[in-house]
Amino acid sequence: MTSKFPRNNPRDVTPDDFNNFEDVPTYGEAGSTSHIRAGEPSSIYERTGKAAPTEVFPSSAMQSTESLVTDESTVTVDRQPLEVMPAEPVYAEEPVVVEEPARRGTIDLGLLLLRLVLGGYLIFHAIQTFFRLGASDGITGLENDFSGYAYGEVLAIVVPTLELAAGVFIVLGLIGPVAAMVAVAVTAFMSAHAVASSGAGANMLMWDAAVWLPVLLFGISLAHQFTGPGFYAVDSGRSWARRPLASSWIFAVLGIAAAALLWWFGTGINPFA
Structure with missing residues (x-):
């Protein structure tokens, strides 16, 4: 039975398909293989007599072809991948809200008048006491008023x-929290002294103008x-001038505490008794 395929397939591998192999197997008629022995031509082109590629395209021709490519026509291609930066996330722009300054009306004018009245009285009373002006008995008169206290002479100067000091800083509006704290301390002390000297005690119905003035x-x-x-x-640019918050509570408590200490150690009387 004859085969439908020819015996010699033109796609079969032949020794001509190999180049520059020293040991190339050869196939016999019965399909046996043999190897090239020592001393035999190692190249398939030497055995078959076919021209090698170097003979068809000599090296001189290849060099001449390479010489046609000049430096000016050579293009250097950077094969490194470009570094692509990650895109920044795009956020929706929020509308810009411009806060208009709060309309204060005549508040600042009222605060100025309040400072002038409070600070002006403190300055006037201190100068009147130091220089014994008008109906004031001066420091001597304060010493007589504080004569029943442990350190009356010291209190007459303090x-x-x-x-x-408090009056000057309050009128100028300088270091507001500290100036107000000193004013709270000295007026609270004078209020306690007026109430203790009146003999009426805590009965406000029996207080006269001399008691009400330091209380006010x-x-x-x-x-x-x-x-x-x-x-x-x-201090108009300071936060406490526009919107005092925690500092007001802190310095108010410190002022009242300073008045209590001044009364306790200056008079020798327990203010809580």
């Missing part, structure tokens, strides 16, 4: 000094501590 000054000083000096002040 009290007008604190009044003068104490209330105004405490109110000034929480309102701040306003815009018509040296």
